[in-house]
Amino acid sequence: KKGGFRFYMEKEIYEQFDILKETILGRNTEDGIKFDEVDKSFFNGINNIIISACGTSYHAGLVGKYLIERNAKIRVDVEVASELRYRNPLLTKDTLFIVISQSGETADTLETLKMAKEAGLKTLALCNVDNSSIVRVADKTILLRAGIEKGVASTKAFATQVMTLWMLSNYLGDINEYEAINSAIEATKVDTALHEKIKRLSKRYLHGHGFFFIGRDIFFPLALEGALKLKEISYIHAEGYPAGEMKHGPIALADPELFVVALLSKNILYEKTKSNIEELVARDATVLTISSEFIEMTDDFVKIKNSNHPMIEFFEMMVITQLLALEVAVRMGNDVDMPRNLAKSVTVE
Ligand code: F6R
Numbered sequence: 001k002k003g004g005f006r007f008y009m010e011k012e013i014y015e016q017f018d019i020l021k022e023t024i025l026g027r028n029t030e031d032g033i034k035f036d037e038v039d040k041s042f043f044n045g046i047n048n049i050i051i052s053a054c055g056t057s058y059h060a061g062l063v064g065k066y067l068i069e070r071n072a073k074i075r076v077d078v079e080v081a082s083e084l085r086y087r088n089p090l091l092t093k094d095t096l097f098i099v100i101s102q103s104g105e106t107a108d109t110l111e112t113l114k115m116a117k118e119a120g121l122k123t124l125a126l127c128n129v130d131n132s133s134i135v136r137v138a139d140k141t142i143l144l145r146a147g148i149e150k151g152v153a154s155t156k157a158f159a160t161q162v163m164t165l166w167m168l169s170n171y172l173g174d175i176n177e178y179e180a181i182n183s184a185i186e187a188t189k190v191d192t193a194l195h196e197k198i199k200r201l202s203k204r205y206l207h208g209h210g211f212f213f214i215g216r217d218i219f220f221p222l223a224l225e226g227a228l229k230l231k232e233i234s235y236i237h238a239e240g241y242p243a244g245e246m247k248h249g250p251i252a253l254a255d256p257e258l259f260v261v262a263l264l265s266k267n268i269l270y271e272k273t274k275s276n277i278e279e280l281v282a283r284d285a286t287v288l289t290i291s292s293e294f295i296e297m298t299d300d301f302v303k304i305k306n307s308n309h310p311m312i313e314f315f316e317m318m319v320i321t322q323l324l325a326l327e328v329a330v331r332m333g334n335d336v337d338m339p340r341n342l343a344k345s346v347t348v349e
Contacts, residue, residue: 006336016155035168042139049098051079068168102154105347206236209237243276
């Protein structure tokens with residue numbers, strides 16, 4: 001069932017290329033984005049958006065904020081559902097309420113959806129499970145089409161969430177990134193030589209006092225997600241941080257036992273992120289840089305393909321951070337598919 005892979009998670013990482021093709025099927029067309037599930041008129045009168053989700057789905061939502069604000073010029077707030085639920089939020093009827101959920105059963109996310117519906121907001125679910133509780137409550141649903149996700153640590157569902165939000169940003173902003181979307185999917189194909197390299201590298205990253213994943217713009221939520229993957233299955237402490245924020249405190253932790261995974265985009269704030277990396281190197285942190293631009297100064301370097309669209313870089317870096325988490329966890333001797341203390345779907349508060 002694992003098709004020759006050691007873990008479901010590994011299989012699901014490798015599946016992302018095929019899965020994403022499903023996600024965009026009939027939606028990403030040369031004439032722009034089409035969604036059979038929602039009519040454009042559904043979005044009439046919407047002045048802003050709230051996205052509510054938990055965990056990995058929340059991180060996808062954060063990527064969605066950057067994309068929707070940039071491409072569709074609609075203000076987006078992203079909220080952790082367990083917080084939103086209890087703070088009597090200000091909900092106005094010109095707000096579209098989007099929930100993101102792989103399972104469709106996450107209790108906190110579901111409750112915020114009910115709350116928004118009661119307040120008279122239009123609601124849209126981005127969900128992987130048809131007929132789930134969330135799908136039944138939401139006015140409209142765009143299905144993620146990730147297939148069944150068995151690994152407790154979400155990988156392919158995250159990929160489909162980000163892809164769907166990207167398509168939605170095109171749809172709402174009436175822009176067409178047809179080619180870039182196809183190329184981004186191409187970028188999720190796992191190169192076996194690269195996987196071997198990450199396997200080898202992983203042994204240098206086992207015995208430190210923790211990890212920071214850093215990035216800017218859309219690579220900041222990817223840093224959050226990379227850190228979450230690593231802590232879920234390796235049990236090593238990891239944080240995602242905006243690269244430019246390190247100097248406001250966390251850089252105090254820098255020494256050779258502090259591991260930093262730097263997501264260095266060629267296309268967004270390259271020089272600024274590079275100088276953040278330099279600051280960490282100067283303070284002796286052990287840095288692994290992921291970029292298309294070779295930089296000599298860091299201890300390790302994983303090269304991605306040269307591309308001129310940040311989302312193509314995003315999807316390639318996503319796969320690398322997933323593989324890194326996987327290989328560190330395997331070296332620690334952990335059961336990647338059954339991480340301690342975690343369940344696949346959190347239907348309790
Ligand atoms: C992390 C992970 C969790 C879920 C979160 C929300 O790998 O799987 O953080 O993302 O519990 O679950 P869904 O998306 O089912 O609402």
